[in-house]
Amino acid sequence: MNALLFNSTLVIYAVATALYLSFLVKTKPLLGRAGHLTLAVGFLVHCAFTLERYVEAGHTPITNLHESLSFFSLAVVGIYLLCESRYKVYILGSFVTPLALLILAVSATFSGVIAPLNPALKSKWLLVHTSMAFLGYAAFAISFGASIMYLIQTHFLKKRRLGPLFQKLPPLDMLDEISYRCLTFGFPLLTFAIISGAIWAETAWGTYWSWDPKETWSLITWFIYAALLHGRLTTGWRGRKAAMLSILGFMIMLFTFLGVNLLLPGLHSYK
Amino acid sequence: MNIIVVGLSHKTAGVEIREKVAFAPTQMEKPLNAVVALPDITEAVIVSTCNRVEIYATTRDIAGGMARLKRFLSDYHHIPLETLESHLYSYHGEEATRHVFRVASSLDSMVVGEPQILGQIKTSYGYAAEYKSSGLILNRFLHKAFSVAKRVRTETKIASSAVSVAFAAVELAKKIFGDLSDKTVLLIGAGEMCELAAKHFINTGVRGVLVTNRTYERAEKLAEEFDAKAIRFEDLLDHLPKADIILSSTGAPHFILHEKEVEDVLKRRRMKPMFFIDIAVPRDIDPKVNNVENAYLYTVDDLNGVVATNLEGRKIEAAKAEAIVEQEIGQFFKWLSSLEVTPTIVALRTRFDDLRKAELAKTLSGWKDLPPGAEKKLEALTNAYMNKLLHQPTSVLKRTDPGNRNDLYVDALRNLFDLEAGTPQDGIVELEE
Numbered sequence: 001m002n003a004l005l006f007n008s009t010l011v012i013y014a015v016a017t018a019l020y021l022s023f024l025v026k027t028k029p030l031l032g033r034a035g036h037l038t039l040a041v042g043f044l045v046h047c048a049f050t051l052e053r054y055v056e057a058g059h060t061p062i063t064n065l066h067e068s069l070s071f072f073s074l075a076v077v078g079i080y081l082l083c084e085s086r087y088k089v090y091i092l093g094s095f096v097t098p099l100a101l102l103i104l105a106v107s108a109t110f111s112g113v114i115a116p117l118n119p120a121l122k123s124k125w126l127l128v129h130t131s132m133a134f135l136g137y138a139a140f141a142i143s144f145g146a147s148i149m150y151l152i153q154t155h156f157l158k159k160r161r162l163g164p165l166f167q168k169l170p171p172l173d174m175l176d177e178i179s180y181r182c183l184t185f186g187f188p189l190l191t192f193a194i195i196s197g198a199i200w201a202e203t204a205w206g207t208y209w210s211w212d213p214k215e216t217w218s219l220i221t222w223f224i225y226a227a228l229l230h231g232r233l234t235t236g237w238r239g240r241k242a243a244m245l246s247i248l249g250f251m252i253m254l255f256t257f258l259g260v261n262l263l264l265p266g267l268h269s270y271k
Numbered sequence: 272m273n274i275i276v277v278g279l280s281h282k283t284a285g286v287e288i289r290e291k292v293a294f295a296p297t298q299m300e301k302p303l304n305a306v307v308a309l310p311d312i313t314e315a316v317i318v319s320t321c322n323r324v325e326i327y328a329t330t331r332d333i334a335g336g337m338a339r340l341k342r343f344l345s346d347y348h349h350i351p352l353e354t355l356e357s358h359l360y361s362y363h364g365e366e367a368t369r370h371v372f373r374v375a376s377s378l379d380s381m382v383v384g385e386p387q388i389l390g391q392i393k394t395s396y397g398y399a400a401e402y403k404s405s406g407l408i409l410n411r412f413l414h415k416a417f418s419v420a421k422r423v424r425t426e427t428k429i430a431s432s433a434v435s436v437a438f439a440a441v442e443l444a445k446k447i448f449g450d451l452s453d454k455t456v457l458l459i460g461a462g463e464m465c466e467l468a469a470k471h472f473i474n475t476g477v478r479g480v481l482v483t484n485r486t487y488e489r490a491e492k493l494a495e496e497f498d499a500k501a502i503r504f505e506d507l508l509d510h511l512p513k514a515d516i517i518l519s520s521t522g523a524p525h526f527i528l529h530e531k532e533v534e535d536v537l538k539r540r541r542m543k544p545m546f547f548i549d550i551a552v553p554r555d556i557d558p559k560v561n562n563v564e565n566a567y568l569y570t571v572d573d574l575n576g577v578v579a580t581n582l583e584g585r586k587i588e589a590a591k592a593e594a595i596v597e598q599e600i601g602q603f604f605k606w607l608s609s610l611e612v613t614p615t616i617v618a619l620r621t622r623f624d625d626l627r628k629a630e631l632a633k634t635l636s637g638w639k640d641l642p643p644g645a646e647k648k649l650e651a652l653t654n655a656y657m658n659k660l661l662h663q664p665t666s667v668l669k670r671t672d673p674g675n676r677n678d679l680y681v682d683a684l685r686n687l688f689d690l691e692a693g694t695p696q697d698g699i700v701e702l703e704e
Binding site for chain 1: 443445446447448449450538540541542543544561564565567569573
């Protein structure tokens, strides 16, 4: 049952991605709406999968790479759907759904067998700490997508190459705002994830902070986004500079999430 | 009678010259009277817009008339003729007609197809009509120009191209800012295209409009027209951070905005994007401004590239418009040449002679017992009678002393006796303004 829901989600996301990508090259509004609907259906199936797994496992299903990648993908799609209903720009989906699909596909490469819970994770903090972290990551992912679109748009505008893709992408200011809003949404979540993690670490490991690679890299990620938000509020970092920093932040964040888990041994290396 | 044109335009003179040569629209009586008072100049119309100053006149002496008009412009505006001369163009005959038809049809405008020039020429003609400086020939000439412009506007898509440049500017601004309702537009300088673009922005709905000009009074005047706020040119940099969209068309010979200043302004507005539209030739804004973070610089040519209609399409429209102009030149000249004295006298004589012969033939054919030699005598009698009738009008027509308006007599004769000519009523259109 669980595998069926997971595979269905994967297929539906693949269809949604195909629709969004064809919307990017073909000027048919129908494709965008179809992509949106398909993605919404996929999101519901994905939610069902996550809930079903929660019930079956008896704990928050964010304990290994298979589960956390899947939840990351779910969060990306969820926040994207929120964004889409707010800004009515289907074209953002052409940049975000491939990412969600990719994350879920990577998740599929890890074993989906429900394993007994690592005793260290047996805590009420598991749900709060992990879901906040991944919702934050997801918000950064949307910001990343909007930032890439911003760089494309600003390139077209500067070079005065105003082709069909330029016509299709949303206005610069809107992309800038989406990117910024997602950061203001994701940054507090990341902050709370780090704080809740520290509190949890104190109860589980006896110390708030142990310079575990995950902690270190999370802090680096936090500083990058903090710098970006600070720069924006004080000297008005926006546009291309902000977009590039957001992209950099997302890269570091991905490393914090995956690189640390897979490459650097530490307390957080859950596979 | 010959039509001559003397003038200068954005193609031959910078704004600093154009400004000096411009005539105030409220005080046209004096210059118009002065021009028609010149020796050998019979009719005159003065067209003065921000992009061109031209005098249309009729004269018997082409070279002399042109020289007098040039001298008049120089004297009236106190500019040495040596300075002015290199900026002036002069046309006569067919070339003059072509020039004026093209100007009225907006084919000679800075932005080809812009709609304001026709109204401006109509207004200028209105003054000439009011002060009676234009007469038979220029009346017909300008009415013809108006009808040509109308044909060009309705039969080609040339007008849509200018509008679409302004439209493209608005569309592009929307691609940068999304919603324009909280954006401010700044107009630097004045000009047909600039104002057209400003109007499009106002129609779309912007928060506010600022206007500046080297002469503050002109800025104020324009500000009134657009319900905008006038600012002093010296304070431009202080106000620049408030502007999101900048339309510039001053006649400055050098850049008025540089990279460094724009960089500074962007910092002061916390890097919020700015959209510069440089309409001026030569350019007002240093092209390097486009390299400044969050500043986007477009010229009219760039905007032309944005306009969906391809270049090929516009070339075809322009060619169509030129063809209309050529066709109408032919028609107008048919009428103008009919005002020549000699062919008129010939036509008049032919007309009378034809009538005489027809009546004579009718009389003779019903006369059975005609005495020998009577036919010859009747022939001589009618001939002498006709010659006596025609002698006085012919000699008046042939007089060349100044002040003799034989073009008027010719036109009257052609109408009264229905002589072969350009159809008199053709080309007369109602003045719209």
